[in-house]
Amino acid sequence: MIKNWKKNTIYISIMQLTLLVVNFFLITIISREYGAEIYGEYASSKSLSVLIGTAIVMSLALVVTKVLAQNSENSKLMFSNSYYIITRNFLITLLLLFPITLLFQRSFSMTALFLMGFVFNEMIHVALAFFQAKGDFVTSSKQIFVRTIIYGIGAWIIVFQGFSIISLISFQVFMLGIFFIFAHISIPKNNKISQIKSTPHVRDDLQNSGRKMVLTTFSSALISELDIVLLGLFYSGSVLGVLAWSRRILEIIFQLLAASLDILFPELSKASEKSEVKIIRAKLINVFFASFSIPIIYFFFRDFGNTIFVSLLGEEFDMISEYTYQILFCIPLMVWSRINIIFSRALNFEINLTKTIIFGAILSYITYFLMHSFADNPAVLSIIISQILIAVLTTYSFKKSYE
Numbered sequence: 528m529i530k531n532w533k534k535n536t537i538y539i540s541i542m543q544l545t546l547l548v549v550n551f552f553l554i555t556i557i558s559r560e561y562g563a564e565i566y567g568e569y570a571s572s573k574s575l576s577v578l579i580g581t582a583i584v585m586s587l588a589l590v591v592t593k594v595l596a597q598n599s600e601n602s603k604l605m606f607s608n609s610y611y612i613i614t615r616n617f618l619i620t621l622l623l624l625f626p627i628t629l630l631f632q633r634s635f636s637m638t639a640l641f642l643m644g645f646v647f648n649e650m651i652h653v654a655l656a657f658f659q660a661k662g663d664f665v666t667s668s669k670q671i672f673v674r675t676i677i678y679g680i681g682a683w684i685i686v687f688q689g690f691s692i693i694s695l696i697s698f699q700v701f702m703l704g705i706f707f708i709f710a711h712i713s714i715p716k717n718n719k720i721s722q723i724k725s726t727p728h729v730r731d732d733l734q735n736s737g738r739k740m741v742l743t744t745f746s747s748a749l750i751s752e753l754d755i756v757l758l759g760l761f762y763s764g765s766v767l768g769v770l771a772w773s774r775r776i777l778e779i780i781f782q783l784l785a786a787s788l789d790i791l792f793p794e795l796s797k798a799s800e801k802s803e804v805k806i807i808r809a810k811l812i813n814v815f816f817a818s819f820s821i822p823i824i825y826f827f828f829r830d831f832g833n834t835i836f837v838s839l840l841g842e843e844f845d846m847i848s849e850y851t852y853q854i855l856f857c858i859p860l861m862v863w864s865r866i867n868i869i870f871s872r873a874l875n876f877e878i879n880l881t882k883t884i885i886f887g888a889i890l891s892y893i894t895y896f897l898m899h900s901f902a903d904n905p906a907v908l909s910i911i912i913s914q915i916l917i918a919v920l921t922t923y924s925f926k927k928s929y930e
Contacts, residue, residue: 538668545672547779549679554775555839556686557695563768563843565692570771571759572628572637574752579627579638580645581748583616585737588652589744593736595660603718604729606711609653612730612737617646631760640696647703654710657718666713674706742881743872749888750864750917751778754910757892761899762906765843770906772840773850780821781861787814788865811866818862822855853907860914867921876928883924887917 558566587609595602621639628635655667678699685695758770788811825832833848840847871880891913898905898912 535662535664535668538665542668542672542675545675549675551779552679553682554772556683557692558768558772558840558844560686561692562841563765563772564763565768567759567763567765567767567769567771568634568637569692569696570775571631571755571767572633573641574755575628575631575633575759576638576641576645577752578745578748578756579620579624580642580649581745582741583620584613584646584649585616585734586740586744587613587733587737588649588656589740590733590736591653592656592660595656601726601729601732604726605733606653606657606714608726608729608733610650612733613646613650613653617642631756632763633759636693637696640693640700644696644700644703647700647707651703651707651710654707654714657714670706670710670713674702678702739877742877743868746868746877746881746884749884750861750868753888753891754913757895757909757913758906761895761909766906769844769847770850772836772844772847773854774910776851777854777857777861780855781858781865784814784818784858784862785865788862788869808866808870811869815859815862815866818859821858822852825855826852850907854910857911857914860911860918864914864918864921867918867925871921871925871928874929876925879924879928880921883920884917887913887920890916890920 554566554570557569561569591605591609594605620642624639624642625635628638651670652667655670658664658666681698681702682695685698754774755771758767758774762770829848829852832851833845836847837845868880871877891909894912894916895905895909898909
């Protein structure tokens with residue numbers, strides 16, 4: 528068991544590192560070759576598609592993994608019915624997507640392609656749930672690793688051959704579609720049954736479980752992607768591209784810290800006494816205090832950081848370090864919010880948490896509107912105030928639920 532855990536951990540770590548490196552490489556060459564304006568449209572359309580996609584796929588990959596791990600009698604019917612639900616929701620959403628993109632002032636073609644890619648990616652993970660439910664993360668990690676490398680090489684060729692950004696996104700969607708077929712074929716035939724019409728009860732169970740599961744995943748997506756969506760609503764041109772890059776740097780650093788917080792989630796889920804909860808919270812708060820060092824250290828090296836970013840991305844991004852050092856002061860706020868979210872999930876306070884974060888998203892929109900209308904340097908202020916609101920609201924939600 529320990530041997531499998533170590534092997535899984537190694538392969539997952541390699542896969543995650545590959546994803547991080549290739550994605551960073553991709554947005555770097557997009558920014559340098561297409562310019563800040565196109566990168567801004569790319570980033571904001573992608574973030575909008577992530578929010579929409581998270582809602583329509585209903586976290587079915589997680590639901591299927593859980594069902595398969597429990598050896599349910601309907602296990603073999605999970606795959607075809609999950610694909611059906613996800614595809615149906617996607618087609619319905621496409622009918623509404625044009626007015627949504629008009630409302631958020633985004634490219635319909637980019638958003639639609641990103642959304643299609645998101646759907647294929649979720650169906651890939653539904654298929655890979657067969658292996659993960661058995662504790663085999665090696666197979667899924669290998670498939671994702673190969674896909675990421677092929678996509679990275681293909682994207683590099685497309686960009687430097689002078690093809691359009693739409694061609695690049697289309698290639699990504701095509702690759703995800705191919706790897707979905709491959710992932711599904713890799714499931715042994717005796718472990719899947721393609722029955723849809725005769726099994727409505729299976730779809731009902733999947734959707735009921737998905738509605739509960741999606742509460743937490745959508746909350747996380749809102750915290751990660753909302754700022755870039757709102758930046759895209761109030762800003763345009765090269766400024767949007769630079770701001771989106773600064774916000775993405777913040778997200779990358781935060782996700783690395785979040786991984787150290789999430790490690791304690793299983794321990795917290797088992798806690799039965801308030802004293803145990805307090806001990807775990809104390810451990811997490813140590814990470815919160817340590818996170819203050821990140822913006823402080825970057826502040827002293829911001830000129831060096833600016834030199835690096837300009838050499839990688841081009842002169843259009845000469846303000847990126849200035850924005851980044853200010854935005855990085857959101858790190859402690861985001862860590863604090865994450866601590867509250869981890870506790871709320873572990874102690875089954877998801878509904879209150881989701882209501883709180885949606886309310887916070889509404890307040891964030893109002894903040895962006897007011898800052899854009901009346902303040903100097905409004906974008907950075909909007910991001911910081913938005914994160915303050917989320918931190919305060921998640922604290923209030925957790926304390927109210929816990930007490």
